[in-house]
Amino acid sequence: MIGPQAQESFEQIFFAAARTRLVTDPLHACEITAAPGEHARGEHAVLLTISSMQFRLLLLLHIKDDEATRAYYLGGAQGALADAFMEFGNLCCGAMNQHLLEHFQDLGMSTPYALDSQCLQHLRELKPDYVKSYALTIDGAVQLGATLCVCTHSPLDFVTARDQLSAAHESAGELELF
Incomplete structure (x- = not known):
């Protein structure tokens, strides 16, 4: 079970990251809107995961080769x-x-890998606690899709302050060593 504050926090964390890291220039806009159902844009999906003892987050980024x-x-x-x-x-x-x-000390992140966008229909087999799809428009021309999927192992709720998200925007994405 994932609480409403955790759902909103995951969404806000994704929005902040997408707006700063999916653009090629910091001046480019990244507009994000909720997409109905299991909406996918494009024939390719890039899958990334973040895992902890409490949850597994899957981020599928959908791209068209146009x-x-x-x-x-x-x-x-x-x-x-x-x-x-x-x-x-x-x-x-x-x-x-x-x-x-800032909230979970035991995180692991996968390397990205490409899948066919048809894999989205199989997300339900993971029995996720939270799935939400988004349409992204970058610099007014590039159309992407994103699906955020979270599976929990125990009840989960946390709050991320919006000022923490804007402070990370200033980070240049330095390499972290583990």
């Missing part, structure tokens, strides 16, 4: 969009991990 997305994340360079995008996804997940470390 001209606008390729231009934004590859900047005209050749290569696989999913590979380039995984770096941004990893930065976003790392920022979320930093926020969550």
Whole structure:
């Protein structure tokens, strides 16, 4: 069971991380809106996880391999969009991990990996306590999707203060050594 304050905290942590780490320039806007149901945009999904003794968080970032997305994340360079995008996804997940470390000391983070977006239909098999999908528009042109899924092992509730989220925005995402 996940409490309402924890649900809101996970969402706010994701919003702060997406707005600062999924953009190629800090001046670019990242608009985030709730998406109905298990909404997925694009044929690729990048999966990242953060795990603790109390919960497992899965973040699926959905991307379309279209001209606008390729231009934004590859900047005209050749290569696989999913590979380039995984770096941004990893930065976003790392920022979320930093926020969550304020509440949970035993976190582990996976390396990102690409999946077909059809995997979203199998999330229910994990019996999640919280699933929410979002539509993201970056710099007015790039359309992404995101699904936040949290599975808990015990009752979970915590509160993240909004001022803590804005303070982390100032961090440059330095490498952490474990």
